[in-house]
Amino acid sequence: MLLAMPWLVSGSFLNAAIQMLIAALFAMAFGLLCGRAGMLSFGHAAYFGVGAFAAVHAMNAFGGEGLLPTPLLPLVGAGTGLVSGLVAGYFSTKRTGVYFAMITLALAELLHALAPHMKAMFGGEAGVSSFRMPAWGFSFGSITEVYFLTLAWTLLSIAALYLFSKTPLGSLALGLRENAHRLRFLGYNTHALGTLIFAVSAMFAGIAGALQSLNIEAANYVVLESHISTAVVLNSFIGGVRVFLGPAIGGAVMTFFGHVTSDLTRVWLLYQGIIFVLVMMFMPRGIVGEIVDRFSAPTRAGILRLLGDICLRLGAVAVAAIGAIFLIEFLQRLLSNEYRANVAAAGWPDITLFSMDWSPLSIQPWGFGLGLMAVGIALVVTINRRLAARKEAEA
Numbered sequence: 328m329l330l331a332m333p334w335l336v337s338g339s340f341l342n343a344a345i346q347m348l349i350a351a352l353f354a355m356a357f358g359l360l361c362g363r364a365g366m367l368s369f370g371h372a373a374y375f376g377v378g379a380f381a382a383v384h385a386m387n388a389f390g391g392e393g394l395l396p397t398p399l400l401p402l403v404g405a406g407t408g409l410v411s412g413l414v415a416g417y418f419s420t421k422r423t424g425v426y427f428a429m430i431t432l433a434l435a436e437l438l439h440a441l442a443p444h445m446k447a448m449f450g451g452e453a454g455v456s457s458f459r460m461p462a463w464g465f466s467f468g469s470i471t472e473v474y475f476l477t478l479a480w481t482l483l484s485i486a487a488l489y490l491f492s493k494t495p496l497g498s499l500a501l502g503l504r505e506n507a508h509r510l511r512f513l514g515y516n517t518h519a520l521g522t523l524i525f526a527v528s529a530m531f532a533g534i535a536g537a538l539q540s541l542n543i544e545a546a547n548y549v550v551l552e553s554h555i556s557t558a559v560v561l562n563s564f565i566g567g568v569r570v571f572l573g574p575a576i577g578g579a580v581m582t583f584f585g586h587v588t589s590d591l592t593r594v595w596l597l598y599q600g601i602i603f604v605l606v607m608m609f610m611p612r613g614i615v616g617e618i619v620d621r622f623s624a625p626t627r628a629g630i631l632r633l634l635g636d637i638c639l640r641l642g643a644v645a646v647a648a649i650g651a652i653f654l655i656e657f658l659q660r661l662l663s664n665e666y667r668a669n670v671a672a673a674g675w676p677d678i679t680l681f682s683m684d685w686s687p688l689s690i691q692p693w694g695f696g697l698g699l700m701a702v703g704i705a706l707v708v709t710i711n712r713r714l715a716a717r718k719e720a721e722a
Contacts, residue, residue: 329478333471342542343586345474347579348481349538354563354578355488356531361560362568363492364524365504366420367428370435371532372555377411377438378404378533379550380449382540386457396462401480401537408533409526416525420518423507435556442548454547457540467541477538484531485575491527492571500524561603567613576615594659601651639710647703654696656680661687 332344353375361367378401385403389395395403419430442449449455459467467473491497499520502510507517540546559578566577581599588595610617621633660666660678669676677684678692685692 333474338470340586341470341474343583345470345477345542346586347582348474348477349535349542350559350562350578350582351575352481352484352538352578353532353535353559354566354574355485355572356528356535357559357563358568358571358574359488359491359500359531360525360528361563362570362574363497363504364500364521366423366521366525367560368419368431368525368528368556369428369553369560370415370431370433370556371528371559372551372553373415373435373438374408374412374529374532375536375539375555375559376442376546376548376551378408378536379540379546380455380536381407381533382537383455383457383544383546384448386459386540386544387455390460392460392462397459397467397541398463398465398476400541401534404533404535404537404540405530406533408536409530411533412526412529413522416522416529420521420525432553432556435551436553439548439551439553442551449548450546452547454545454549456545458544459541473542477542480534480538484534485572488531489571496520496523561599564613565603565606567616567619570613570616570619573613573615577613580614592656592659593663594655597655598652636710636714640707643703643706643710645703646706647700650696650699650701650703653681653692653699657685657687657692657696 333341336344353371356374357368357371360371381403382400385395385400386397415431415434419427419434422430443451459473461467465472467476492500499510499515502515503517503520503524510520511517536546536550539550558581562578562581563574564577565581566575567573581602584602585595585599588598592598606614612620622630657678657680660680666676666678675686675688677686679685680692685695
């Protein structure tokens, strides 16, 4: 499926697929640090951005030839990510918990604040640009070749992360998450272990940043902004940060969700936030984590019953979601500057939504949205109670 993607989708969706692969790799790098080692970083954009700028400068310096042809440029991102991760990790891992998170955030914000003033390295507001140069018989001028290059590096990096998880160091990362005091009692240097895990995570984040630069042929200090760090945290937890492929699936799905909904609504970020809140409330292990947990050791009858239960719940949630989406979109249009200007000029005009005209002064739109939400929530509660009663009866 991934190999056939360039012939199945348009150029726009192929570019979205590249962004999904990069987001998946970035989330996997974060998942190693947070999910496996239990260290929540709020500043992982720093290493993504460092890798992006390093790749652009290497593109300009080597011109896609010599020691660093275009396909190998992500190695520069890996190297700079590793070095910066060692330095930042040394200081960050001296503390744990919320203090660790605040240090990572402070270091990332410091770099973001300094970047506009360090024009030789970060290019100021214009950033740094370059061009992909031909290498190994490929021109890298088409989006298809860039897609396959990104796919190759993403799959290779995920395979490397899987192999790393099977090493003694990868196993010790679980010890850091579960009980760092016991590791220290057994004689391990937990600070050194934390620093190494942090550096490896930053290395793969640097590869993701380098792939981003190869894709857009530029880097701007915007890649160092906090919303990049926020996005990788949300995506990883939505997918399931403690399941190996959970962060990758979460990053890819939410990137695709943003690509589609950003063209449909102005408040697509609000929907992302709502999805995160709902997942954390009702699926704390993440989407992939819940699937793995529910489908572990299944029988044929058990799978069919479970699929039926999931369909019932999804149907009920869909009813409530339609009502919520209607109210959100109606309020967005009602509170927009354009509509308020129309109110000042011509009263309260109707709002077109769901191919119908709705008067904001009528009870109909509010009753429609709230009614659907109430029906959907009632269905969810009823279905959950019946499924719980059936489970108790079977027990």
